Amino acid sequence: MLHRRLIAGSIFxxxxxxxxxxxxxxxxxxSQGFIPMSELPWPADQIARxxxxxxxxxxxxxxxxxxxxxxxAPRSPRFRDLIHGKEGIHDTRAAVLWDDEYLYxxxxxxxxxxxxxxxxxxxxxYMDNDVELFIAGEDGYYEFEINTFGTIYEVFFLWxxxxxxxxxxxxxxxxxxxxxxxxxxxVGYKNHPRGMRIGYWNWDLPGxxxxxxxxGTINDNSDRDRGWTVELAVPWSGLKWVAHGDGxxxxxxxxxxxxxxxxxxNTYKEAxxxxxxxxxxxxxxGVWDSHVPEVFPHITFSDVSVGQAPR
Numbered sequence: 030m031l032h033r034r035l036i037a038g039s040i041f042x043x044x045x046x047x048x049x050x051x052x053x054x055x056x057x058x059x060s061q062g063f064i065p066m067s068e069l070p071w072p073a074d075q076i077a078r079x080x081x082x083x084x085x086x087x088x089x090x091x092x093x094x095x096x097x098x099x100x101x102a103p104r105s106p107r108f109r110d111l112i113h114g115k116e117g118i119h120d121t122r123a124a125v126l127w128d129d130e131y132l133y134x135x136x137x138x139x140x141x142x143x144x145x146x147x148x149x150x151x152x153x154x155y156m157d158n159d160v161e162l163f164i165a166g167e168d169g170y171y172e173f174e175i176n177t178f179g180t181i182y183e184v185f186f187l188w189x190x191x192x193x194x195x196x197x198x199x200x201x202x203x204x205x206x207x208x209x210x211x212x213x214x215x216v217g218y219k220n221h222p223r224g225m226r227i228g229y230w231n232w233d234l235p236g237x238x239x240x241x242x243x244x245g246t247i248n249d250n251s252d253r254d255r256g257w258t259v260e261l262a263v264p265w266s267g268l269k270w271v272a273h274g275d276g277x278x279x280x281x282x283x284x285x286x287x288x289x290x291x292x293x294x295n296t297y298k299e300a301x302x303x304x305x306x307x308x309x310x311x312x313x314x315g316v317w318d319s320h321v322p323e324v325f326p327h328i329t330f331s332d333v334s335v336g337q338a339p340r
Contacts, residue, residue: 064222064323070315075114077312077326079105081125082335084133088126090262092179092242094135101335102126104137108293108309112317117309118299119256121160123291125328126335129280131238132268136160136259138293143247143254145177151230154182155294160259163290165322168195168274171234172319177257179241185232185270186213189225195274202270207231217317226320236264283332288325 066073084098108121119139126133138160145157154174155161162173169187187197189212197203204210209231215221239261245254265280272279281287292310299305306317312326331338 064321069323070218070321071114071313071324073323075312076324077105079103079125079326079328080338081127081328081330082333082338083331084126084128085334085336088131088133088260088262090238090240090260092240092258092260094137094242094258094260098126098335099124099135101338102135103338105291105311108291108311109313110304110306111292111308111310111314111319112306113304114313114315115304117293118303118305121293121309123311125289127280127330129265131262131264132164132280134162134259134261134263134291136291136293137256138258139256140177140245141253141255142250143177143243143245143257144250144296145180145247147176147180148178150180151182152180154180156296158295158297159293161290161292161294161319162261162263163292163319163325164263164268164271165288165290165325166268166271166274166277168197169270170322171268171271173234173237173261175239175241175259177241177243177247179239181237181239183233183237185229185234186226187229188223189227190223191274192227202232203227203229215318215320218321221320234263234267236267238262281330283330286327286329288322289328290319290325292319 082102086098088096088098102124104122104124108117109115110117121139122137124135140158147154147157154176157176159174159176164171168191169185172184174182187203192198205227211228211230213226213228242258244256246252268279278285290310292308295307298307312324314321314324
């Protein structure tokens, strides 16, 4: 996505980045990190914080986001320009719920002209209009992308510096022999203090559930559409390698904080004089790069039922 213009034609994708956490799952980024707080590309005190409440009952992953839990869940502010923090030209919001089995993420995406071209799993979805989710751990991170057709794209990344030091080279799942395993330097922020990543384009998150609902007509611009919604159920069991690096609880304990990123990327930009980069996020990054875990939103999990959450 981010690289759709910077490194067009490359097989590299925008990856999610990781933020260290205490083994207990408590938030540690205020006192630790791989980039000094004073040098973050986005001010630390402006990074979004959110409380994710427990779902009140079963969530049917159909893309409609019509359960009472979704209606009660606090939604993010309108997504903003990834670099400068200006409001996006179309309204985009997200919300998070959870239970003992799944992390749930919903997106509400305003879009007057629904378009998509890619239909095969792991096509380069960043070449279409898409929304994206990144879930960060200490040693690696997971990236997910989806377009209006519901076609998905996944990658798992490990930081090169810890690959042998922490024994990932001994785990068959993370062998570097596969043709779809390649080094990844980042996009616009290529000098991250942690250095290179190893990207596993052959990796799929087991048990993932996804759905899209299109409120309009895809690829028919003779009418004006309203937008689309995205619903994800990410099994905690599938996030074991995200949690592995610092031994965090998975599912989390109440009060634990994880770092996640929520973004939207478009194949178009608003016409001048708007200074629209074509990429918007819940919390801006200050650079054209989704690879900076230190600026990911802080998502704190609460045992409070979403129906009982403070308004």
